[in-house]
Amino acid sequence: MALKTVSGVAECPECFAEIELTGVMQNEITQCSDCGADLEVVNIDPLELALAPEEEEDWGE
Amino acid sequence: MKIGVIYSRVRAEEKLLFTALEQRGVDFDLLDDQEMIFDITAVQGAAEQYSHYDVVVERCINHGRALYSLRILNDRGISTVNTAQVADVCGNKLQTTSALTAANVPQPRVLIAYTPESALRAIEELGYPVVLKPSVGSWGRLLSKINDRDAAEAILEHKEVLGSYHHSIFYIQEYIAKPERDIRAFVVGNETICAIYRDSAHWITNTARGGKSSNCVVTPELNDICLRAAKAVGGGVVAIDVFEDPDRGFLINEVNYTMEFRNSIAPTGVDIPARMVDFILKVGKDGWAAANGWQHDMQQPYLPVSLTSGVSAD
Numbered sequence: 001m002a003l004k005t006v007s008g009v010a011e012c013p014e015c016f017a018e019i020e021l022t023g024v025m026q027n028e029i030t031q032c033s034d035c036g037a038d039l040e041v042v043n044i045d046p047l048e049l050a051l052a053p054e055e056e057e058d059w060g061e
Numbered sequence: 062m063k064i065g066v067i068y069s070r071v072r073a074e075e076k077l078l079f080t081a082l083e084q085r086g087v088d089f090d091l092l093d094d095q096e097m098i099f100d101i102t103a104v105q106g107a108a109e110q111y112s113h114y115d116v117v118v119e120r121c122i123n124h125g126r127a128l129y130s131l132r133i134l135n136d137r138g139i140s141t142v143n144t145a146q147v148a149d150v151c152g153n154k155l156q157t158t159s160a161l162t163a164a165n166v167p168q169p170r171v172l173i174a175y176t177p178e179s180a181l182r183a184i185e186e187l188g189y190p191v192v193l194k195p196s197v198g199s200w201g202r203l204l205s206k207i208n209d210r211d212a213a214e215a216i217l218e219h220k221e222v223l224g225s226y227h228h229s230i231f232y233i234q235e236y237i238a239k240p241e242r243d244i245r246a247f248v249v250g251n252e253t254i255c256a257i258y259r260d261s262a263h264w265i266t267n268t269a270r271g272g273k274s275s276n277c278v279v280t281p282e283l284n285d286i287c288l289r290a291a292k293a294v295g296g297g298v299v300a301i302d303v304f305e306d307p308d309r310g311f312l313i314n315e316v317n318y319t320m321e322f323r324n325s326i327a328p329t330g331v332d333i334p335a336r337m338v339d340f341i342l343k344v345g346k347d348g349w350a351a352a353n354g355w356q357h358d359m360q361q362p363y364l365p366v367s368l369t370s371g372v373s374a375d
Contacts, residue, residue, distance in 0.1 A: 027068070028076065
């Protein structure tokens with residue numbers, strides 16, 4: 001498969017800043033350049049961000 | 062060859078791996094574990110679910126999802142990287158320690174106890190300080206360095222009252238006075254491809270907790286202990302945490318089976334995701350044992366039983 005990535009602007013759900021995103025994928029974890037919140041790309045068309053999920057007990061390597 | 066990659070979220074590691082697969086021209090699908098449904102009881106039709114993949118690569122964030130997905134796939138005879146065996150052993154520190162002991166791999170002394178009273182006796186037998194760890198967990202979460210009896214009593218009581226049942230399986234590790242750093246070594250098949258030092262003035266050195274990474278030369282001695290540790294847990298692609306004990310030399314602390322490597326490519330200069338792709342393709346072409354450089358008769362005895370071919374890790 002070809003990786004589907006997009007670039008554009010989306011709103012941070014935490015601080016409502018407009019964030020510039022470059023080459024992001026669906027479900028990619030990113031960070032708000034304004035407030036530092038951990039975010040997840042939940043939609044790429046149109047670009048939409050949500051707060052990244054809270055760490056769970058069995059998360060890790 | 063067709064590859065599937067199970068993932069939860071696309072972190073830096075997943076994106077690097079996906080990009081490496083794409084650059085190599087590999088035909089692969091992304092399998093979002095939030096969307097997957099395993100028809101686990103099917104014996105016909107749906108039993109062929111995922112069987113069109115030559116290899117399924119596991120990159121879940123949750124240990125539970127990783128372990129169960131691999132188990133189901135291996136039981137159906139589908140090759141995976143890593144295997145359910147590796148996930149089962151590495152995802153639980155108690156099982157890792159026991160496997161390393163069975164393989165005679167040097168490690169810090171560990172005592173296991175099931176009640177606060179016996180845990181306190183175990184702690185005092187080891188001598189302060191000790192490190193109390195949850196048997197399942199990562200990124201340095203809920204590790205406790207216990208310096209005296211007062212702290213021991215308080216932490217044991219808190220764990221018993223506030224924790225779920227597995228927090229009352231007390232994993233008590235000897236504290237190693239390491240030189241403000243430990244080593245994270247990356248093993249792919251039968252080679253330690255690179256290693257980093259994780260420097261931190263704090264006793265927890267995980268880079269997720271602020272430890273700084275720099276290149277660590279892989280000496281024959283480091284390579285040897287890491288390969289022995291990797292083989293003890295079932296082989297594959299693993300990241301091994303190594304302590305340098307002033308008297309005993311290298312000691313294996315932990316083995317990680319869904320390894321994170323974003324902070325290790327630049328300092329080592331090794332293209333870790335490309336090496337992972339090499340291994341994945343070799344598993345698809347030659348099988349698990351060959352990809353690990355093992356003779357068939359050197360395979361581990363602990364193999365999931367396959368519904369289709371007897372054993373599934375080959």
